[in-house]
Amino acid sequence: MNALRSLLKLRRRPRLSAMDGFQKLLTLLLIVLSVFMLLPIVYIFNHAFKPYHELFLYPPTFFVQEPSLQNVNELLAVTARSTVPMIRYLFNSVFVSALAVLLVTGVSALCAFPLSKHRFPGAGFVFAAILLTLMFAPEVVQIPRYLVVSEIGIMNTYFAHLLPLMAMPIGVFLLKQFVDQIPDSLLEAARIDGASEFVVFLRIVVPVCMPAIATVAILAFQNSWGNIETSALFMLDDEMKSFAFFLSTLTNNLANNVAMQGAAAVASLIMFVPNLIVFVILQSKVIATMAHSGIK
Amino acid sequence: MASISIQHLYKRYGKDKQNVVDDFHLDIRDKEFLVFVGPSGCGKSTTLRMIAGLEDITEGEVYIGEQLVNDLPPKDRDIAMVFQNYALYPNMSVYENIAFGLRLRKQPRHEIDLAVRRAARVLEIEPYLNRKPKELSGGQRQRVALGRAIVRDPKVFLMDEPLSNLDAKLRVQMRMELIKLHKSLGATFIYVTHDQIEAMTMADRIVVMKDGIIQQIDTPEAVYQTPSNTFVASFIGSPQINFVEGKIVEEPGGNLLFNTSRFGLRIPKDSADLLRKHNKIGRRITLGIRPEHIGPEGLYSDSVLTGIYKVSELMGADRFLHLDIGQDKPLVVRVEAYYRCEENEKLRIVMDMSKALFFDADTGQRLTH
Numbered sequence: 264m265n266a267l268r269s270l271l272k273l274r275r276r277p278r279l280s281a282m283d284g285f286q287k288l289l290t291l292l293l294i295v296l297s298v299f300m301l302l303p304i305v306y307i308f309n310h311a312f313k314p315y316h317e318l319f320l321y322p323p324t325f326f327v328q329e330p331s332l333q334n335v336n337e338l339l340a341v342t343a344r345s346t347v348p349m350i351r352y353l354f355n356s357v358f359v360s361a362l363a364v365l366l367v368t369g370v371s372a373l374c375a376f377p378l379s380k381h382r383f384p385g386a387g388f389v390f391a392a393i394l395l396t397l398m399f400a401p402e403v404v405q406i407p408r409y410l411v412v413s414e415i416g417i418m419n420t421y422f423a424h425l426l427p428l429m430a431m432p433i434g435v436f437l438l439k440q441f442v443d444q445i446p447d448s449l450l451e452a453a454r455i456d457g458a459s460e461f462v463v464f465l466r467i468v469v470p471v472c473m474p475a476i477a478t479v480a481i482l483a484f485q486n487s488w489g490n491i492e493t494s495a496l497f498m499l500d501d502e503m504k505s506f507a508f509f510l511s512t513l514t515n516n517l518a519n520n521v522a523m524q525g526a527a528a529v530a531s532l533i534m535f536v537p538n539l540i541v542f543v544i545l546q547s548k549v550i551a552t553m554a555h556s557g558i559k
Numbered sequence: 560m561a562s563i564s565i566q567h568l569y570k571r572y573g574k575d576k577q578n579v580v581d582d583f584h585l586d587i588r589d590k591e592f593l594v595f596v597g598p599s600g601c602g603k604s605t606t607l608r609m610i611a612g613l614e615d616i617t618e619g620e621v622y623i624g625e626q627l628v629n630d631l632p633p634k635d636r637d638i639a640m641v642f643q644n645y646a647l648y649p650n651m652s653v654y655e656n657i658a659f660g661l662r663l664r665k666q667p668r669h670e671i672d673l674a675v676r677r678a679a680r681v682l683e684i685e686p687y688l689n690r691k692p693k694e695l696s697g698g699q700r701q702r703v704a705l706g707r708a709i710v711r712d713p714k715v716f717l718m719d720e721p722l723s724n725l726d727a728k729l730r731v732q733m734r735m736e737l738i739k740l741h742k743s744l745g746a747t748f749i750y751v752t753h754d755q756i757e758a759m760t761m762a763d764r765i766v767v768m769k770d771g772i773i774q775q776i777d778t779p780e781a782v783y784q785t786p787s788n789t790f791v792a793s794f795i796g797s798p799q800i801n802f803v804e805g806k807i808v809e810e811p812g813g814n815l816l817f818n819t820s821r822f823g824l825r826i827p828k829d830s831a832d833l834l835r836k837h838n839k840i841g842r843r844i845t846l847g848i849r850p851e852h853i854g855p856e857g858l859y860s861d862s863v864l865t866g867i868y869k870v871s872e873l874m875g876a877d878r879f880l881h882l883d884i885g886q887d888k889p890l891v892v893r894v895e896a897y898y899r900c901e902e903n904e905k906l907r908i909v910m911d912m913s914k915a916l917f918f919d920a921d922t923g924q925r926l927t928h
Contacts, residue, residue: 446644446646448642448643448644448646449646449648449649451611451613451633451640451642451646452640452642452646452647452648452707453648453659454613454632454633454634455611455612455613455633455634455638455639455640455660456634456659456660456663456707456711457634457660457663457664458634458659458663459634462663466648466659467648467650470650471648471649471650473650
């Protein structure tokens with residue numbers, strides 16, 4: 264019994280009393296930092312439910328005093344007036360984002376695996392080229408992208424939403440670093456067991472890299488969900504544009520900067536919530552990636 | 560039939576690079592337990608990986624059974640391999656790890672289940688079938704890796720230092736189990752190790768390698784007793800064989816004497832004939848003698864020499880004395896464990912010269928009849 268008790272004691276998490284001064288200080292610092300990081304999120308939630316007189320209060324308040332659904336109503340009113348129903352924009356965004364997550368993770372993983380585990384002529388060059396593209400600001404490639412999309416004739420289609428998002432260099436980079444750490448013998452064992460290269464990829468590499476894939480999925484989702492560039496450049500019809508684009512138009516092109524602020528506040532909340540949900544679902548895996556890849 | 564024929568095998572990484580494996584030529588018999596042994600970087604693993612198909616063959620041919628397998632992918636060679644780091648699939652349970660190869664071969668579900676459970680019973684890992692590899696100890700992981708190999712019932716088992724990550728006690732135990740496994744499976748085993756004890760205890764035949772070149776292929780007894788050169792002699796056996804540098808001189812009576820600056824040892828007739836045949840009289844020679852063939856005076860009749868006692872190592876049943884006899888290296892002598900002596904004490908010892916081996920002082924090759 265005593266042995267069991269001591270075992271349990273050993274397995275208990277270190278308590279505050281067991282920490283030394285430095286650890287306590289560090290914990291305190293991290294708590295302060297996390298509260299600081301949390302502030303914008305709390306602000307977005309509160310902002311969405313502030314009535315107009317609170318939205319423009321000076322000095323601005325952080326927490327909502329008299330929560331109301333006034334802003335939601337305003338947004339609904341705006342969308343009711345617009346020619347394309349809001350649900351269409353929402354569908355476009357969800358559809359494109361879901362596909363983008365699948366395609367980006369798939370393409371990145373399929374690219375990372377051979378770069379990491381296969382020797383072929385030009386492998387170093389290809390990887391260097393991918394790293395190089397990391398250094399371009401998105402604005403730099405807008406014109407070439409437009410030319411490509413228009414030349415291959417996919418303007419005003421979902422392909423034009425997806426194509427520019429599909430190649431995500433940071434995703435390839437992250438996954439390659441992760442695949443690098445898989446011991447070669449694991450893949451060799453699978454090959455001897457009778458697996459083809461694709462089976463090795465699908466049954467061994469992908470499951471082992473799940474944390475990294477989750478991270479890439481989050482990045483891809485954020486990239487695609489908040490994307491207004493493809494809608495602005497490649498979509499001619501309103502019903503092909505994304506939800507993010509629609510929301511950005513709410514406050515743009517208006518003569519005064521008071522109108523629609525309430526609707527915009529709710530809109531930012533709506534834009535933010537899916538990101539939060541995706542992150543919460545995948546977060547434990549993401550932390551594993553950071554720990555593994557030495558990025559953090 | 561799973562004999563393996565390796566015909567003049569070469570491995571080079573790059574055109575003008577050195578040969579990692581150099582003219583490896585060997586016929587492995589069906590059901591043989593063959594061990595490749597050598598220091599790290601001697602090309603033993605590379606050779607094994609070429610047999611497995613994990614490494615391209617630069618030159619030469621490998622046959623498994625009657626079939627040329629040079630261009631056959633690993634999965635079509637009917638082999639199984641056990642890796643040093645076990646290489647278990649971390650995302651699968653023990654059961655799935657063992658079943659993976661069978662599933663890929665599209666065997667019926669009930670057959671897979673039967674085979675996995677049978678392998679698990681043989682290796683005593685039945686209680687862990689639902690666990691993930693990371694929840695197992697090193698020894699258990701090694702058993703799972705073996706299970707994954709035996710379940711497929713391959714013609715050839717390839718093992719790349721499978722025991723080197725285990726602790727000493729477990730290693731001895733697994734060694735015995737591997738021998739039993741080999742007997743019960745009746746398959747050909749090729750086993751790579753840098754540990755000469757593993758090679759000696761398990762092998763039907765040992766292949767000693769150095770710098771990509773085969774030094775000797777023989778039974779463990781023959782490799783130990785009649786090593787082909789000084790490298791094999793020193794690599795096999797613990798503690799190492801003693802080498803003594805000296806010169807062969809002829810006594811007036813016609814007897815041959817092995818002479819160093821400190822002492823002379825009479826050479827028995829058999830060895831004397833050998834030395835005469837190789838025309839070594841008056842020449843330098845390396846004499847090799849194992850610690851167990853040297854002992855305190857009184858054990859053997861003649862060839863007495865004196866050494867200064869420096870240190871001793873107690874091994875339990877035996878004690879190894881290190882004596883200074885005026886050579887670069889001390890002479891190691893095996894004595895009974897109770898044997899005691901003072902530091903720097905002069906000891907009179909004798910060598911069993913009938914067991915002495917003679918090596919060419921320049922090439923290191925053993926002189927043979």
